[in-house]
Amino acid sequence: MSGLSDPTAKGAALSVPLRNTYRAVAIWLWSLAALVFLMVVVGGATRLTESGLSITEWKPLSGVIPPLNEAAWLAEFENYKKIPQYAQVFPDIDLSGFKFIFFWEWSHRLLGRLIGVATVLPLVFFWAKGLLPPGFKPKLLGVLALGALQGFVGWWMVKSGLVDRIEVAQERLAIHLLLASATFAALVWLAASLKARKAEISERILPGLRWFANAFVLLTLLQIGLGALVAGLRAGRAFNTWPLIDGSFIPPLDRLALLEPLWRNFLDNMLLAQFQHRMVAYALLALALLQALYTWRLAGRSRALRRAFALTGLVATQVVIGIVTLVLIVPLWAGLLHQAFAMIVLGMAVAHAQALSQGR
Template sequence: AASAPDRAGVANWLWFVAALVFAMVVVGGATRLTESGLSITEWKPVTGVIPPLSHADWVAAFEKYKQIPQYKELFPDMDLARFQTIFLWEWSHRLLGRLIGFVFALGLAWFWLRGALTSRLKWQLSGVLALGALQGAVGWWMVASGLVNRVEVAQERLAIHLLLASLTFAALVWIAGGLRAPRRLEEASTTARVFAVLLALATLKQIFLGALVAGLRAGLTYNTWPLMDGRFMPPVEQLFKNDPWWMNFFDNITTVQFDHRMAAYAVLALALLNAIFARQTGVARRGWAIVALVLCQVGLGIATLLYSVPLPLALAHQALAMVVLGMVTANLRAAFPAHAE
């Protein structure tokens, strides 16, 4: 078993990596909202770390961007200065990804060679490393969808990309949370555990739906609350106007926004139930803190919708989603204290 100093060191490293992932999600949101994601049309994991350094380099990069449909159809009047701005958003996002990979791999090697990791931790952290590698590949798979025949990336690939980032963040919080000195808490009831699990799953699903809303720009329509075009629920024929019917959940703006609204109410209800049933487990305060965070997140979401997705509100909404996920994951960890590392 790892010693207490080793456990603290590993936990601090994992919290730092989780903070980097949080930052990357926020920068990724800004990249999407500023239409910057397709500005780099190549995937160069090593040499891509260096941005264009000369005027000639910038012109060459801009010429590559001019070849894709997004430039031709949406931004034919873009100048080099504007291109440099969107390029630097995407470059920063990719640079953060490389930094996360470097910090995680270096820390993993350091603690592994020092014998600071239990066999269970080795398996868990190797899984996180694999998840990070998969995330990089999925990021390029997402970008590639917008380089030919489309003017932006496929929204379902964007949602998978954000979901994987969220799972990585949650995994880091889960593992780091298990490395703290165990506190004497009354064992959570089966009901409390069920609601802790359901709340975590509902939060992840809501983040996935939020990415679909962003990918489809669904927040630019139905800018009223709580009704959509004067109705709480749009007509069924509008919700399922596309064939096959199940594709409406991914590419019908009306359906996707309605789902995101309903899922928000579901997350709030589950947060309340989680807080009620966790009141005797010693983590009641966290349960009610989650309720407060979810209420703030719902309020931010409504404001983002009513004001037609201004960048600061939209970014705050995405950032707070990750804070909620972190708290929900910590809540889930506390419901299963017997499984601490």
């Protein structure tokens, strides 16, 4: 995450007058992060309700307006009836049921458009008025590019489920969610860098603390991607015991490497997908504990220590939510809570890493 450093030339914490100068920019960035967070949650609801394939065309402009009369609704419904998901998943769905799943996908796409507008218009304004912090212009253009790419990847994902499948390809779902997570992380980093606080940690101990923080962010992103594979494969509904999975803590190798060629198991094997997700969850919790203890040892009672312990608590809570989601066989509320909390963990991890980049 070091590429998203603070806006000051030498990395020192912002002074209060400078912070006040960029307060509007900070509010804008935090608002964008909140919108991306909301979009991830709505995307989770779209997936859990099997709504993602209800809109079978990509209309970047005209798609803003939903069907406004019965004839338009029937036309959309007829388009949906042409894809395999209708016959194999919702063969008995009526127009009212179709409107329900359509609403989720339409809301998800509308949020994407709203985020685009909420990014571009203020960016043009702040840029034209010279209100952007030094070094922010290329970074914000990068965020904008991530958002544009997300739109194309979203349609690429949906297309994978329109012909020969009844759901989107899990690897495309993982890429889609990881792009959203990267965008969210970038926005949190930039927004947090505008917070004014004095550095309080010695440069001598910062490298070790930063290593832990950056490693934690990367491992969190990996776990989010693995979670998307589990979701795409519906693996959370397949093995619903804990702490054992399929009768053992570590499944037999022949079950984990069931498919050929071997690499297919990492994308298509439900058992391996869920096993990986569980093991990385344990690794994240262990890393959070180690980070907290290491910070306590080196930095003592400090803001960094409070953040490290808060992060440990968030990860422990997320593990519990994940277990509950699993044993209850992924009810909608638990699945959404699990996905939303993953983003909270990511946001906290990024904010912690960013603060350490400024020595605080």
